[in-house]
Amino acid sequence: MPNYEYGCxxxxxxxxxxxxxxxxxxxxxxxxxxxxxxxxxxxxxxRFARSEDSRLDSMADPSTWGDIDESDPRSIARFMRKMGSEFGEDLPPEFDEVVDRLDAGESPEEIEKDMPELGGADSGFLE
Ligand SMILES: [Zn+2]
Known part of the structure; x- marks a missing residue:
């Protein structure tokens, strides 16, 4: 069963x-x-193509995500790295670039402006 990531x-x-x-x-x-x-x-x-249940379960449990401060790009970058290591395959090529730029302190808004294909309005959650 596929999983879908949402922001509330x-x-x-x-x-x-x-x-x-x-x-x-x-x-x-x-x-x-x-x-x-x-x-x-x-x-x-x-897209998370991996279907190993244990991995998906661990990602579905928010307590394993650690602290995410969405106002801190570096915090988001840490989260994305963790997510990327869980799902090491099938990540889009821009994933690494986004993480690097977040880690460099760029705001998600700036990155999205450069990379509109990331999801456009969907990503307004990261404001
Ligand atoms: Zn909610």
């Missing part, structure tokens, strides 16, 4: 939701933290 616009958490392809976009998804349906897809081009 209400409680500002990242959530990973498992859904069947045929349900995606048809069945409303709920934030597991606050229960609202105000979820936006994050970086839609990042």
């Amino acid at each position: 616009l209400d409680c500002r958490k990242r959530v990973v939701i498992y859904q069947r392809y045929e349900d995606y976009g048809r069945i409303p998804v709920h934030c597991p933290f606050c229960g609202n349906q105000n979820l936006k897809r994050l970086i839609s081009r990042v």
